[in-house]
Amino acid sequence: MRVFETEVRVRYQETDQMGVVYHANYLTWFEIGRTELIREAGVPYSHFERRGILLPVVNVHIQYKSPARYDDAITIRTSVKHFTGVRITFGYEVFRSHTGQLLASGETEHVWVNQEFKPINLRKEWPEMAALIEEMLG
Numbered sequence: 001m002r003v004f005e006t007e008v009r010v011r012y013q014e015t016d017q018m019g020v021v022y023h024a025n026y027l028t029w030f031e032i033g034r035t036e037l038i039r040e041a042g043v044p045y046s047h048f049e050r051r052g053i054l055l056p057v058v059n060v061h062i063q064y065k066s067p068a069r070y071d072d073a074i075t076i077r078t079s080v081k082h083f084t085g086v087r088i089t090f091g092y093e094v095f096r097s098h099t100g101q102l103l104a105s106g107e108t109e110h111v112w113v114n115q116e117f118k119p120i121n122l123r124k125e126w127p128e129m130a131a132l133i134e135e136m137l138g
Helices: 025-040 045-050 127-137
Strands: 004-009 057-064 073-083 087-096 102-111
Touching: 004 025, 025 045, 025 057, 025 073, 025 087, 025 102, 073 127
Parallel strands: none
Antiparallel strands: 004 073, 057 102, 073 087, 087 102
């Protein structure tokens, strides 16, 4: 399984009154990791949209381990955990960059759909992209 890493820095607006990153911001970081993983494979998300292919989230799981704080440099590690052609599951781990401390881990499950939000099989609609995804599985 190939793992892609993306670094971001916690912005002040991402923190709450307790001085830690508000929990929903991890979903944004998961999206950043997922988008960069696909870009690294050579196909930005915009190419999917031009082909009329969308990738909505249908399930999310996050386990919080330790809080991230303002100005922390964090590393998002993203991988493809499962791919059926119709569904894809991405795995994520968020670390504090300078210590390697695990802050959160999780998964998002998605379904490939057309413009009418009807499920499609990526292996049939875009076999070359499906092959790239299967290579990421390892």
